Amino acid sequence: MRMRRKIAILCFILCVLLPFVTNAANHDIVWKKIETQHFTICYNQASKQLLQDIKRKAEGYYWELEDKLGIMHQQWNGSIYIYDSRDDYAEHSGAPQWSSGCSEFETREIQTFIDAPNFLLEILPHELGHLIFGEYVENRDSVPLCVNEGVAMFMEETPRRRDWAYVVNYYTQKGKYMPAKKLFSVTLAELNSFSDHELIDAFYAEAIGMLVFLIKRHGKANFTSFVRQLRSGDSPESAMRFAFGYFNLKDFEKNWLASFQ
Numbered sequence: 001m002r003m004r005r006k007i008a009i010l011c012f013i014l015c016v017l018l019p020f021v022t023n024a025a026n027h028d029i030v031w032k033k034i035e036t037q038h039f040t041i042c043y044n045q046a047s048k049q050l051l052q053d054i055k056r057k058a059e060g061y062y063w064e065l066e067d068k069l070g071i072m073h074q075q076w077n078g079s080i081y082i083y084d085s086r087d088d089y090a091e092h093s094g095a096p097q098w099s100s101g102c103s104e105f106e107t108r109e110i111q112t113f114i115d116a117p118n119f120l121l122e123i124l125p126h127e128l129g130h131l132i133f134g135e136y137v138e139n140r141d142s143v144p145l146c147v148n149e150g151v152a153m154f155m156e157e158t159p160r161r162r163d164w165a166y167v168v169n170y171y172t173q174k175g176k177y178m179p180a181k182k183l184f185s186v187t188l189a190e191l192n193s194f195s196d197h198e199l200i201d202a203f204y205a206e207a208i209g210m211l212v213f214l215i216k217r218h219g220k221a222n223f224t225s226f227v228r229q230l231r232s233g234d235s236p237e238s239a240m241r242f243a244f245g246y247f248n249l250k251d252f253e254k255n256w257l258a259s260f261q
């Protein structure tokens with residue numbers, strides 16, 4: 001158990017999800033293509049098995065967004081580009097060499113490469129969550145960053161998705177817990193400016209923990225009503241009150257903390 005906890009913390013530390021600027025996929029390359037219900041998968045040397053895995057996972061995540069979070073688009077179609085090597089991927093996408101995948105909101109594209117580490121269970125669901133949720137809320141700036149990241153992490157099949165409660169408790173003991181009022185106001189620029197990595201880890205652990213709690217306790221219908229309120233310009237506090245009945249963020253926070261501490 002102790003080891004598992006250590007791994008969970010390490011995962012948070014290594015997987016900071018700050019976005020980087022990327023380019024759309026290279027359309028000069030002649031791609032082979034397969035179509036699924038919601039995706040066009042573009043590749044050259046990817047194996048049948050990899051294509052099959054990506055196809056199955058991508059469609060599964062798409063339906064999970066609707067099934068578990070109530071986020072749905074009637075006619076959503078995106079593309080997944082699988083480069084033959086990490087070098088090709090980094091060169092054409094503009095993403096850093098160390099990354100395993102990236103996404104481009106405007107073009108609904110996800111880019112990766114053959115055998116990219118963590119792609120199927122972490123990068124693909126996370127980026128897909130951002131792409132589809134981003135379109136659902138229309139104006140991403142109307143939704144607090146912690147909700148946006150919470151939705152993306154909710155989709156993952158990773159230790160940090162499962163072990164958030166331990167991580168939140170760990171940082172609370174270290175005095176790095178971020179109160180809900182602060183959590184809901186943190187912007188990407190602010191998060192980027194944190195020099196303390198542990199504060200960033202705490203932010204992500206709290207974001208996923210809060211989302212899991214809201215969905216489990218209140219269900220997806222109330223969650224989509226919360227998102228609709230945010231989308232229409234409501235403050236997080238007022239949207240919480242409307243959708244879940246909490247008096248304010250403090251009231252929500254008290255209930256959330258009591259659920260796992």
Ligand SMILES: [Zn+2]
Nearest residue numbers: 017130149152
């Ligand atoms: Zn993210």
